[in-house]
Amino acid sequence: MGLLHRALVFLIVAVAETALDVRAGHISALLLLFIEGSVYMAEFASALIFFLVVVDRLVFEDSVFVVSEKIKNSHILTNVIIFLYICLNEIRNNMDIRVGQGFDVHALAEGLPMWLGGIRIDSASGFVAHSDGDVAIHALCDALLGALALGDIGHLFPDSSDEFKGIDSKILLRRVMDIVEKEGWRVSNADITIALQAPKIAPYIVSMRECLASVMGTEVSRVSVKATTTERLGFVGRKEGCEVWATVLLVK
Ligand SMILES: [Zn+2]
Numbered sequence: 137m138g139l140l141h142r143a144l145v146f147l148i149v150a151v152a153e154t155a156l157d158v159r160a161g162h163i164s165a166l167l168l169l170f171i172e173g174s175v176y177m178a179e180f181a182s183a184l185i186f187f188l189v190v191v192d193r194l195v196f197e198d199s200v201f202v203v204s205e206k207i208k209n210s211h212i213l214t215n216v217i218i219f220l221y222i223c224l225n226e227i228r229n230n231m232d233i234r235v236g237q238g239f240d241v242h243a244l245a246e247g248l249p250m251w252l253g254g255i256r257i258d259s260a261s262g263f264v265a266h267s268d269g270d271v272a273i274h275a276l277c278d279a280l281l282g283a284l285a286l287g288d289i290g291h292l293f294p295d296s297s298d299e300f301k302g303i304d305s306k307i308l309l310r311r312v313m314d315i316v317e318k319e320g321w322r323v324s325n326a327d328i329t330i331a332l333q334a335p336k337i338a339p340y341i342v343s344m345r346e347c348l349a350s351v352m353g354t355e356v357s358r359v360s361v362k363a364t365t366t367e368r369l370g371f372v373g374r375k376e377g378c379e380v381w382a383t384v385l386l387v388k
Pocket of ligand 1: 265
């Protein structure tokens with residue numbers, strides 16, 4: 137049943153119950169909620185109705201004359217509250233979420249600047265790449281694009297193009313975010329794990345989170361960056377490269 141149908145049902149119920157001064161409207165509301173299959177909502181409505189009925193009896197039933205008007209008002213109020221609650225539930229049900237994951241690897245070479253998570257890292261070696269080699273941002277971009285099934289950054293910003301030669305990856309992230317936002321999505325949170333043997337990344341993590349959040353236009357609390365070594369195992373452990381995993385959740 138659509139929102140308009142529900143609005144109509146509640147309007148009829150509210151008018152009928154006000155005219156008749158009965159609680160039939162409450163029962164109708166409960167039935168409707170059960171038909172909709174929302175047990176949680178029905179329970180909430182039951183509790184609310186019970187509360188209002190008790191308030192009716194304890195507070196308002198001091199004179200027969202007063203009862204009528206007050207109870208009528210409480211009937212209307214009950215229906216309005218239930219209806220608003222149903223509207224909120226409808227909005228919640230319409231909320232869409234998407235998860236995306238990204239992964240990237242870059243080789244290390246001596247004498248190159250190291251950019252990671254948008255921050256310049258003090259290191260004798262950096263990442264070999266067509267862009268600035270910010271492997272963390274690349275994984276993050278892939279996660280964002282993956283959530284919307286829009287391919288990956290290699291597809292979007294080809295390394296055969298001179299436009300992207302040595303480009304600051306923050307520009308690429310901002311462009312990806314423009315696409316995300318244009319499609320009506322916003323970032324609920326992002327979680328990034330960097331595997332690098334050396335140098336130690338811990339001192340840079342806060343700056344990385346602040347930088348990425350600012351480029352993405354979101355709060356720092358929504359962006360997580362974690363760093364690990366691979367206990368000297370594999371190509372990361374041999375200091376030949378860096379790998380990064382990123383996961384994002386988008387909401388609409
Ligand atoms: Zn990359």
